[in-house]
Amino acid sequence: MNRYHGRVVAITGAAQGLGLAMATRFAAEGATVALADVNEQALANAARTIADAHDVKLRTDVVDVTDSAQVNAWIAGVTTGLGRLDVLVNNAGIIRDNRVEDITDDDWHAVIDVSLTGGFHCARAAFGPMKHQGYGRIVSFSSMSWRGNFGQTNYVAAKAGIVGMTRTLALEGARHGITANAIAPGLIETPMLASMNGPARDKLTNKIPMRHTGRPEDIAEAAAFLASEAAGYITGIVLDVDGGISIGSSIR
Numbered sequence: 306m307n308r309y310h311g312r313v314v315a316i317t318g319a320a321q322g323l324g325l326a327m328a329t330r331f332a333a334e335g336a337t338v339a340l341a342d343v344n345e346q347a348l349a350n351a352a353r354t355i356a357d358a359h360d361v362k363l364r365t366d367v368v369d370v371t372d373s374a375q376v377n378a379w380i381a382g383v384t385t386g387l388g389r390l391d392v393l394v395n396n397a398g399i400i401r402d403n404r405v406e407d408i409t410d411d412d413w414h415a416v417i418d419v420s421l422t423g424g425f426h427c428a429r430a431a432f433g434p435m436k437h438q439g440y441g442r443i444v445s446f447s448s449m450s451w452r453g454n455f456g457q458t459n460y461v462a463a464k465a466g467i468v469g470m471t472r473t474l475a476l477e478g479a480r481h482g483i484t485a486n487a488i489a490p491g492l493i494e495t496p497m498l499a500s501m502n503g504p505a506r507d508k509l510t511n512k513i514p515m516r517h518t519g520r521p522e523d524i525a526e527a528a529a530f531l532a533s534e535a536a537g538y539i540t541g542i543v544l545d546v547d548g549g550i551s552i553g554s555s556i557r
């Protein structure tokens with residue numbers, strides 16, 4: 306498949322986990338990929354892994370999405386350096402879980418700043434070039450948690466914010482050929498999930514109707530579809546990729 310040939314795809318949080326899986330998938334489909342992350346070493350390793358497997362143009366930038374000046378410089382660099390910007394994947398996100406009364410100011414701001422404000426910074430910077438092209442795809446990462454989750458007030462607020470932001474970007478982008486959609490993953494095997502302890506993880510896995518966690522490739526598949534030309538009439542949606550966990554409780 307070469308459906309991304311000639312397309313430029315920019316991904317935040319691309320050094321590991323879902324970001325790396327998506328970067329690999331877009332590269333496999335012929336895209337020029339711009340990988341951004343705060344973790345310089347992991348970013349270099351990620352780019353090397355992709356370059357070893359796929360003969361495509363890659364660009365890496367150390368970017369902290371919470372800093373709008375860094376984001377603006379990154380998007381400007383991608384657009385001028387690679388000639389265009391077709392797809393933005395707002396993937397960077399962090400968790401700092403606690404019960405509401407134990408969430409510190411720092412824990413609140415860190416999660417909101419990376420997982421929501423970071424996405425806003427990137428979407429705002431990408432909108433201009435995408436409008437100018439009359440084409441753009443913005444895919445942002447929400448979570449199955451966006452509907453509410455015990456111990457995640459900060460993360461849920463950020464991920465519900467992503468849904469509201471996505472629906473609004475969809476409205477503002479619609480007449481300019483820009484679509485905006487969100488993906489709400491369930492439990493996917495990444496370093497973020499590895500940080501969850503054993504019993505909590507087992508309890509959650511048992512709630513998944515499919516009875517197993519997802520693979521990063523499952524998410525990459527969804528992103529590669531939503532960001533494609535073929536998905537041009539789909540905008541403002543939240544796509545659950547979660548083995549059915551968001552359907553709700555089941556009696557068995």
Ligand SMILES: NC(=O)c1ccc[n+]([C@@H]2O[C@H](COP(=O)([O-])OP(=O)(O)OC[C@H]3O[C@@H](n4cnc5c(N)ncnc54)[C@H](O)[C@@H]3O)[C@@H](O)[C@H]2O)c1
Nearest residue numbers: 318320322323343369370397398446448492493495496497
């Ligand atoms: N893994 C899951 O089960 C799961 C479930 C639901 C939603 N998500 C969401 O998917 C996205 C990716 O998750 P993951 O599991 O791959 O996470 P991960 O922790 O494995 O990777 C996140 C990446 O983001 C980078 N990052 C962190 N802060 C950053 C910043 N300020 N600027 C730029 N990059 C930064 C990290 O360095 C890391 O490379 C996140 O938004 C997460 O909330 C994941």
